[in-house]
Amino acid sequence: MLQFSFWDILSNLLIATQWTIVLSLIAFFCGGIVGLVLLFMRTSRIAPLEWFTKIYIEFFQGTPLLMQLFLFFFGIALFGVEVSPWMAATLALTFWTSAFLTEIWRGCVEAIPKGQWEASSSLALSYIEQMRYVILPQASRIAVAPTVGFSVQVIKGTALASIIGFVELTKAGTMLNNATFRPFLVYSLVALIYFCLCFPLSWWAKKIEGRLNVAR
């Protein structure tokens, strides 16, 4: 029988970690772009657009991410379209991320004083122009810390993609456990790797938050 040394286990986990990172980055950036579009819709004061985003956000915040992964993985297959675990995980995580980012960013937009909207309105700027030149440059400063903080949730969220068979860190851990029967060692290493990915981000988020608090 094949024997796994500690280094074999660790190196295999680290190889799978690459996929956790790739999936996190894609989910975060695609989620960010979708989130930005939703943010414009959510704050547009155009009723149908606001309602659509509200329902969208309620759905993705109000159901477990795992169910969303199942829906994308099995749901799209019902229409005869072959969906790879990779595609299903990317889609589900993107939409899930976008819903949370939209809500975080909406809070930041609403933190900008009403006078900024009124002054820019009075200068004949349109809604898009107000957002682009006046509101977002200010809101993005306060958005950095909570956004970086949320990226930790995205990384941890990718672990669920293991259940639909996408081989990332958690799935690799499960497979190695099945081969080695050393669950405590394997899952400790898995947890440690997640921690090494997430801790610098939380630390950075805290640091930015502190810096913004002393800034003008």
Place this chain on the structure above:
Amino acid sequence: MSLVSIRDVRKSFGPNEVLKGVSLDIAKGDVVAIIGRSGSGKSTLLRCINGLETYQSGSIVADGIEVAGANTNLRELRRHVGMVFQQFNLFPHLTAAENVMLAPTVVNKVSKAEARATAAEVLAKVGLSEKMDAYPSELSGGQQQRVAIARSLAMRPKVLLCDEITSALDPELVNEVLRVVEQLAREGMTLILVTHEMRFARDVGTKLVFMHHGKVHEEGVPKEVFAAPRTPELQQFVGQVG
């Protein structure tokens, strides 16, 4: 023909009617001072003129554009009707010059160079040539308010609405702002000011409007109205603040 024509305007916030049929005509070059107690509807009236507030009935026509709810061409209206606020509302992430340049470049599609030249001109007019590259946080309240005035002037407005623009200032900073407004009045700018500066209203205004309980209670030439207020409400008001 009047530049701004307000006809029987009524507005309520919920059950609370704040404008109860206001009519007012403002000609080109008029300097209109609107005075009255807080809650008399004067700021609301001003905000209706550039569409920051909507009203329920009546009509407002400013520079030939009818201000009427959702169908108003607000962009066109606001290109010609400037507004200065009590709290300055400068954009804190932009320098004084960038604050002034924003609307001309974004709305009027003027080139950066041309907009910068305009910014230099209007900032010189308010006495802040040397502060072009200062951020709002580096300026005093009076300086910030003068930048806000310059920002409106850069759009070459036909009318400038001033909403209690000295009320948030320390007393020693009030005059530097009033001097700028007085200069504008002398140059023929049409101004509508909601103000608590009675002396300024009397000396610079060409028309005084006293609002009381959502109505124009008394109006006329400032010096005459202040010298001989006809209604007991204005007599009492002038007695309290004058």
